[in-house]
Amino acid sequence: MSTPDNYLECVQGSELWAKLRCGYITPSRARDAFDVSQSGKSKGQYKATRADYLTELVCERLTGIPYPHYVSAEMQWGREHEAEARAAYELHAAELVDTTGFVLHPSVSMFGASPDGLVGDDGLIEIKCPATKTHLETLRSGVIPIEHCFQLLGELSCTGRQWVDFVSFDPRMPAHLQLFVKRYQRDDKLVAAVEVEVAHFNREIEEAMQSLPAAPSPVAELLDHNDEDEAQF
Numbered sequence: 169m170s171t172p173d174n175y176l177e178c179v180q181g182s183e184l185w186a187k188l189r190c191g192y193i194t195p196s197r198a199r200d201a202f203d204v205s206q207s208g209k210s211k212g213q214y215k216a217t218r219a220d221y222l223t224e225l226v227c228e229r230l231t232g233i234p235y236p237h238y239v240s241a242e243m244q245w246g247r248e249h250e251a252e253a254r255a256a257y258e259l260h261a262a263e264l265v266d267t268t269g270f271v272l273h274p275s276v277s278m279f280g281a282s283p284d285g286l287v288g289d290d291g292l293i294e295i296k297c298p299a300t301k302t303h304l305e306t307l308r309s310g311v312i313p314i315e316h317c318f319q320l321l322g323e324l325s326c327t328g329r330q331w332v333d334f335v336s337f338d339p340r341m342p343a344h345l346q347l348f349v350k351r352y353q354r355d356d357k358l359v360a361a362v363e364v365e366v367a368h369f370n371r372e373i374e375e376a377m378q379s380l381p382a383a384p385s386p387v388a389e390l391l392d393h394n395d396e397d398e399a400q401f
Contacts (some may be wrong), residue, residue: 174326178269180282181247188270191229193366195322197221202318202365222369226376239257244296253287253295253337256347261333263287273326278373279366281326284335292323292332303338303348312350321362330354357394 178185193201200217224235254265263286273279285293294316298306306313312320314335320332336348 170346172273173187174272175327176270176272177196180267180269183357184283185269186234186257189280189282190234191225192278193225193369194276194279195281198313198318198362200321200361201369203396204282218369222373222376226375228376229373238346242299249297249337249339250295251271251334252285252339253297253347254293255296256337257285257333257335257349260349261287263291264325271326273363274328276325276363276366276370278370279322279326279363281323283327283332286327287333290330292329293335294325294332295335295337296321298333300338302339303336303341306336306348310350312331312352313325317352321355321358322366324352324354325362333360334361336383 176188178188200215200221203215203217205212205213206214206352227233228235254267257263258265265287268283268286271281273281283292284295296316302313316334318332323332324330331354332352334350334352337346341347359374
């Protein structure tokens with residue numbers, strides 16, 4: 169399988185990976201950026217997490233340093249079992265999964281994704297190793313939890329692929345209940361809507377940066393320095 173130029177090879181979670189994605193809007197945080205309230209006085213308005221995420225990205229773009237995030241025991245457990253989940257999917261689907269590092273969107277600025285795996289020439293996988301309660305709820309419903317749909321659309325947008333298999337995996341369950349797989353097909357209208365939202369969010373980030381105090385010009389600094397020297401005599 170040939171790798172497009174916008175697919176950057178690195179180990180996810182590594183220092184290089186963190187540096188490459190610093191300041192980028194990513195599908196894994198798309199819900200924070202685009203989700204709106206469904207009830208109450210704020211119905212139809214963006215949630216407060218949008219402002220928090222915008223501030224994080226401004227910090228990253230100004231400093232070049234990835235913003236620190238708390239990693240809970242549950243999140244760490246999920247990371248440690250991702251490779252096992254990928255192997256379980258390969259056995260289930262009779263498909264080999266290729267890993268990649270960071271994928272830059274081919275046309276939308278400062279937008280990139282870290283897929284959990286590439287399947288053939290058209291597919292992706294997105295792996296979740298959640299709490300057993302969450303995994304059980306997904307098994308019972310038989311559908312992809314709505315909170316993950318922004319992420320799936322964003323990954324399809326960045327990679328140009330046609331489908332993504334959503335994987336929920338919990339090795340603590342009985343063998344026949346450990347793996348849940350549901351395919352999410354690309355919808356070009358929804359992908360385009362996500363791209364419009366990303367572009368709009370990027371403009372807000374740029375406006376926030378432009379609203380900060382400007383750096384003094386070298387000429388102004390020189391004049392100030394001369395004024396200070398004259399005041400000493």
